Structure formats: C-alpha cells, structure tokens
Amino acid sequence: MNDVAEPILKISDLCKTYSGGFNALKNVSLEIGKGEIVALLGPNGAGKTTLISAICGIVRPTSGKITVAGYDIVDDYRKTRSLIGLVPQELTTDSFETVFNTVSFSRGLFGRPPDPAHIERVLTALSLWDKRDSKIITLSGGMKRRVLIAKALSHEPSVLFLDEPTAGVDVSLRKDMWKIVRELRESGVTIILTTHYIEEAEEIADRVGVINHGEMVLIEDKQILMRKLGQKQLMLDLVEPLRQLPASLADFALDLTEHGTRLIYTFDSHEQRTDITALLDGLKSAGIAFRDLQTSQSSLEDIFVNLVEGASKGPAEQEAEP
C-alpha cells in the first residue's frame, strides 16, 4: 500500500470473521495521511462499513492492528475514539430530542465539556441553527443527515468517517455535502468516506480505495489512478456505412458500431505512440471518409467496474501495472 508521510490512521493486516464464518475483511492494510480525503468504493457487502466499524470500536477485529494518531484502538481506546467522529449510513437519530440537545449530548458523550458556542458554530456551518429547537422527527431526511454530521463534529474530531453520506440524498444536497467535506478538510480534518457514487469519489477524494469481497483491491491517488487505468477512445462517424473493416486496418484496436456508421479506436493516451496518425492515414488510403470525430476518457466508474468485475482474477493481478 502507499506510504504516507504522516499517517493519522494506520491499519495493518486487519481481518474480521463474523461468528457465522463470513470473512468480511481479509488482511486489509492501509495508511491515511493527516488532512487527506479518502474515498472507499465497493459494492454492497464488500466490507466498507465493517472496516469503518472496526476502526471506531463497534466491531471487534479478529486479527490485525489499527492505530489512530499512533494510539492503538484497543489499548488506548479513549484517546482514539475521542479523535474520531462517525456519521453512520442509516439515519439513526433520537427522534424526540431537539437538534441542539442531541448534538450537545454527543459532545458530552465523547468527553468534552459543554461549549454552546462550538455547538452553535457547527450548527450554523451545517445550516441547522434555525432548527436548533426543532425535534429531530420533524426534520427532512437531508436535515437529519446534517444532524448526524453535526453530532460527529460536536467533539472536534481529527478524523471523520462518513459512511455513504449522500445515499438517498438529492443532487443539490449532495453538492452541499461535498462543500462541507471540503471545508472540513480545510480546517484540518482527515476524512474517510464510503460511497457507491463514483462521481463523489471523483469529485472530492484525494485518494481512492476499492474494496471487494473484504479485500483492499487497490488504494491509489485519484489522479494517478485515472491516468494509470484510464483509457481513451477516438470515435469516428463515417460518411458511408461499412459492412466490415478492411484488412489494412486489422492491426488497430477498432470496433465497428452503430450499423457500420461509427468506428471506435481505443488507445492509451499516456503511451508514447498512440498511432492515431497512422490510423487516419490508413483510413485515407482505404478511402474511408468521416464527417465527425470525438474522444472520450474512461471515468472512475469504468475503472471501478473493471476492477470489481476483474476481482475474481485475484487482487495481485489487479494491483499490477496495467
């Protein structure tokens, strides 16, 4: 896994086997640096929530070691837990309590003395100050999600876990959440979020981890990952439909689609030679004219789907350079 200069979270060979025999985590190792935003991607049941729960003390690891800011999560649980804030996946709130009281409760629970001014700052930052005296049951789903974030921030944590923070949240609120996450990072908070939404990872993460079947398939800088695994496609809309590709173009990775009216050439944009010039020359020689062309870059989603689908081949194979 990647070496991080100043890891605030260090996980070594973490395994979790549930009593039923299900291996939720298999030798997961991970280091996260101070102030990073790391997105953990993975399909349902991949082990994302188990990983977060193990770090936070909700799930007992079967083996392995976790440290937060150098403190062991078992031996120094008071220290590590007071450094962590957790926003759970489910909207689990004390329905009949007011917003202010429930957030104040969380601060006390995490061992911090009452500080109404801090609670006010948190609630204001999350646009909840006007709702401070409202019972949580009266709030919308999006507001409840903000309350959970406020609870997690009430004790001024250094590390914040967001377990699918934007699940079931509309687009505008999702963008608000991203803004909040960025602001938190600016204030020095390290953020680890799990998500199903690739665009979320693409939008806000510094690094992306992919978990599948309890294994950390990869953890990589987002930009590097996209460069490393990203492929480009050149699409050519033909003037005349082709029935089949001429033999002279057989050496190029070409697909003929749209009833022979579109040629797709897949290439690696980071290669020294992309052979685009040769392809265009070949088309000219074969008398194939085109009226439009465009290129597209594979998204993180494509990369993710490829990784998860290819996981059955084994993680070692996946981690190798493409």
Place this chain on the structure above:
Amino acid sequence: MNIYGVLAIYRFEMSRTRRTLIQSIVAPVITTSLYFIVFGAAIGSRIQEVGGVSYGAFIVPGLIMLNLLTNSISNGSFGIYFPKFMGTVYEILSAPVSTLEIVLGYVGAAASKALLLGFIILLTASLFIELRIAHPLIMLAFLILTAISFSLLGFILGIWADNFEKLSVVPTLVITPLVFLGGSFYSTDMLPPFWQTVSLFNPVLYLVSGLRWSFYEISDVNVWVSLGSVLLFLLICFGLVVWIFKTGYKLRS
C-alpha cells in the same frame, strides 16, 4: 473517568422521563392509589391487623417494592433497548466511555427514576394512611440497593432482548408473580407451612420483608439476611454486565 460522558447519558435518560411524565410518574401513582382504595380501604377494613399494623399500612412497603422493582426493570431495559432498536447505540459503542461509565449513566438514571417514583408512592400512601418509619436509613438502603440492582437486571434484559416481546416477558411473567407471591400483600405466617418454605425461595420476599422491617420492625426473614441477599443480587448483576461488555454479547459483533 469520562465524567462528561456519564453525565450526558444520565441527563439524556432523565430528560426522556420528563417527556413521558404521564407514563413514568402519573400512571404508577394512580395505580397505587387504586391499590390503597381496593386493598387498603375496601378489603383491608375486613382484615385484622397484621403483626400489630393495620392492613392498609402493612401493604405500603409491598406496594413501594412492587413499583420500585417493575419501574427499575422497565427503566433499565428500555434505556439500552431503545438505542439498540433505533440504531443510535452506535454512538455509545464508538464513544470513549468504559463499561462502568455506561452502566453509571444508564443504570444511575434508571435507579434515580425508580427511587423518585418510590418516594412519590410513599407520599401518596401518606395521604391514605398514617405512616410510621422506624428505621429511615435502613429503608433508604433497601430502596437504593433494590433500585440499583433491578435497574442493572433491566439493563441486562435490554441488552438480551431483540424484540419488544422479550422486553416485556420477564417483568410480566417473572417479576410481577414473584412480587405478588413475595409477601407484598400478606405475611408468610398466613400461609400453610409448605408454602411458607416455598416462599423462602422467592428472592422478592427478602426485599419486601426487609423494607417492611424498616417501617414497622416486623419481618418474615431476618433483616440482615435480606440486606445481604440484595447486595449479593447486585454483585451478580454487575458481574453479568461486565461479562456482557467484555464479550460484546449482543452489542459488538
């Protein structure tokens, strides 16, 4: 010691009582008043004195114990079951609080509420009969120890229960019969010898008897045996709670 954590849990639980004042306080007071009217006034007027005490006065310790036990158990069990049911227990489990601190918060609040109710019932009783408390400190000791131990028992039930039926099965099917058969409304002297012996296996008998001694200096069993039993019960319950948190039973997977 995370004193702010303990206080946060304690205050949170107490504020739940304020929100459910009718259910928590008013309902038991009305029920107790009905007991006094039916047992104390209507039936009691036809019953001779028991151990030199009028029947109405005789049943006061039993009634207090009945409410104290059922209320301690329901407070203790609901306090931890509700976060489990709602899913908010994640916050307790991920917080920097020790087993002892969690227990202090939840059980402390459950016992406080039950004690408050016990005193309210004592006051209600004084409206119907003339009260005499021979040993107030012993009475206080019994009330406090009973409230704490049965709140602990309730806390264990709340962790064990995974549905509302399980939550109510022990109070309804075990505790209430034990209280009614534990000399709350009669002295075991009134029973045939065989049932007197059977009664000695009922732990509630020791509580009611001890509390009654603190009022009127009459008891079915020696007061120190009663006090020792409730202390032993408290230790067993606390041991169980420590085991639960150590193993993560039904809390941490």
